[in-house]
Amino acid sequence: MLAQALLPTRDVPWKDRVATNAIDLPLESKRLALDLLRLHVATNLPATYLIPTAPQTTAARFVETAQEAELIKLAVALGEHALARELLEFYWQKSHG
Numbered sequence: 001m002l003a004q005a006l007l008p009t010r011d012v013p014w015k016d017r018v019a020t021n022a023i024d025l026p027l028e029s030k031r032l033a034l035d036l037l038r039l040h041v042a043t044n045l046p047a048t049y050l051i052p053t054a055p056q057t058t059a060a061r062f063v064e065t066a067q068e069a070e071l072i073k074l075a076v077a078l079g080e081h082a083l084a085r086e087l088l089e090f091y092w093q094k095s096h097g
Contacts (some may be wrong), residue, residue: 033078036071040083048090 053067076082
């Protein structure tokens with residue numbers, strides 16, 4: 001009841017804020033791609049060659065599929081198509097192999 005009485009008399013807090021544009025952060029795509037490839041090569045999952053999604057944890061031997069999908073999307077965005085294909089091949093084999 002109190003809130004209903006007060007709300008019409010007050011402006012919303014974000015009404016007077018100045019809109020800000022997105023900040024352009026420099027993305028070192030070559031370095032990011034190299035780091036992604038290093039993770040792939042240095043994997044502790046040699047039977048699958050998937051990129052660990054929880055390294056140095058008790059769940060390190062498991063891969064979170066949604067996070068792995070984000071890594072595959074990142075590989076494609078960075079132009080690392082061979083890496084994306086290799087990662088996708090694992091899932092293809094498991095689902096249709």
